Amino acid sequence: MASSVYSMVLFGCQNESYDWLAGRHTFHNDFLRRVRVHGSSTRQFKKSGETVVVSHEQYIRIVHNHAPSLQQPETAAGTAGDIELDAHARAITQFIRCRLKEEDADENALFLVTAQHLTIARALTRRSCSSGLMPHSAWVDLIERTAQEFGYFFQLADDYNIEIHAELQYYEQDLVTWTLGSSPLEVIE
16 A cells, blocks of 8 residues: 555556556556656657656766666575665666656766676676576666667677777777767767
8 A cells, every 4th residue: 555655656647556566566567667767769758757857967877876776695684686676776766866857867978888888787687687586677678779769779788898998988088978869889979
């Protein structure tokens, strides 16, 4: 009951109800599927408020903050599954705090795809696919959807050389920085 009220407040409508204790996985996955990174699609700010839009910079920060929390060892206070669910909850809280309003969105914001981000995103998608603790398909979907819509999906592939990317990033900053309205193939001058 509390989670259906929470989702109604957060998303502005009555969604399917979740059993809070048994449905944490479902709730987390449902939330992550509603996250959009500003600039990645044409109409992100829906009138109903069913999406949570964050800037690319905030998205990168949250993904980077989330990665190490998944590698914490099991403790006496909780199982690995509980630790992982708590890490998801912290990431969701960060998404909510960073939520953009349409009037605050900057259409000319720059975004940078760093070698560090590619490494972390690649590791999270691998970890998510191989984890038996809980379904991580929503994290994989969010990372891959964002990479696809921003034009760097091919850089998540195993055969993409991240070390060369890091060198290019160091020497040719303008080759890896794009504005939200540009194509990844256009060089910013």
